[in-house]
Amino acid sequence: MKRKGILIVVSGFSGSGKGTLMKRLLSQYPDTYALSISATTRAPRKGEEHGREYFFISKDEFEKMIVKGELIEYARYVENYYGTPRVYVEQKLDEGKDVILEIEIQGALKVKQAFPDTLLLFVTPPNAAELEKRLVGRGTETMDVIRSRLDRACEEAEGMDSYDYLIVNDELEACVSQMHEIIRGEHHRSFRNEVFIKEIKEDLEKLKRR
Numbered sequence: 139m140k141r142k143g144i145l146i147v148v149s150g151f152s153g154s155g156k157g158t159l160m161k162r163l164l165s166q167y168p169d170t171y172a173l174s175i176s177a178t179t180r181a182p183r184k185g186e187e188h189g190r191e192y193f194f195i196s197k198d199e200f201e202k203m204i205v206k207g208e209l210i211e212y213a214r215y216v217e218n219y220y221g222t223p224r225v226y227v228e229q230k231l232d233e234g235k236d237v238i239l240e241i242e243i244q245g246a247l248k249v250k251q252a253f254p255d256t257l258l259l260f261v262t263p264p265n266a267a268e269l270e271k272r273l274v275g276r277g278t279e280t281m282d283v284i285r286s287r288l289d290r291a292c293e294e295a296e297g298m299d300s301y302d303y304l305i306v307n308d309e310l311e312a313c314v315s316q317m318h319e320i321i322r323g324e325h326h327r328s329f330r331n332e333v334f335i336k337e338i339k340e341d342l343e344k345l346k347r348r
């Protein structure tokens with residue numbers, strides 16, 4: 139039986155460790171998962187590459203993608219646009235991969251509305267002080283931007299209970315395993331196995347009539 143891919147959204151406060159987690163998950167299970175690469179109008183951070191972390195594009199190019207319907211969803215986040223290109227996601231789901239979108243909450247809720255079978259995961263650090271420590275420690279944003287991101291975290295916390303699972307990123311490796319196990323479990327949900335259920339029902343009927 140061909141395994142059907144699950145669409146998974148991973149959200150979490152900026153600095154909670156989503157990016158780090160995703161890299162570990164993908165490197166441990168490269169055949170299971172595909173990570174969608176978003177388009178954004180924000181400038182690349184040191185070490186980020188076009189086509190690897192993001193497609194870094196202009197506001198003009200981004201708005202053209204919106205008009206052409208090339209994005210599954212998009213949102214504004216702290217002065218910039220971020221969006222999920224459609225083609226890659228559809229192609230990888232068809233190949234049977236579990237496709238992960240690492241996106242913020244407005245986008246997450248739009249994806250859930252358009253694709254109700256989406257699994258929503260929310261990543262959080264163990265506490266607020268640790269979040270600030272990680273954001274500052276990452277050293278990629280000015281204190282002003284860090285403050286905006288912490289403000290945004292307060293707003294995002296309001297939506298945490300819309301997610302299916304809460305994942306506390308305390309010890310990184312334990313967190314990677316937890317996320318993988320949650321997704322594995324999700325494949326066993328009966329509504330994700332309708333084809334199997336239909337086939338076994340038909341086979342049982344045939345047996346009965348033999």
Ligand code: ADP
Nearest residue numbers: 152153154155156157158272276307308309310
């Ligand atoms: P996000 O993608 O959610 O914004 P990052 O993956 O960039 O977050 O992580 C923010 C910072 O926290 C990085 O410097 C990263 O190395 C660090 N970090 C991530 N996970 C952990 C963890 N479990 N324990 C300690 N530090 C972590």
Ligand code: 5GP
Nearest residue numbers: 176177212213215220221222240241242245
């Ligand atoms: P960052 O600038 O730290 O890379 O990302 C800022 C926020 O934008 C994060 O919460 C990240 O999950 C979110 N994000 C990244 N890509 C997308 C996307 O395609 N759509 C939406 N809605 N949010 C995204």
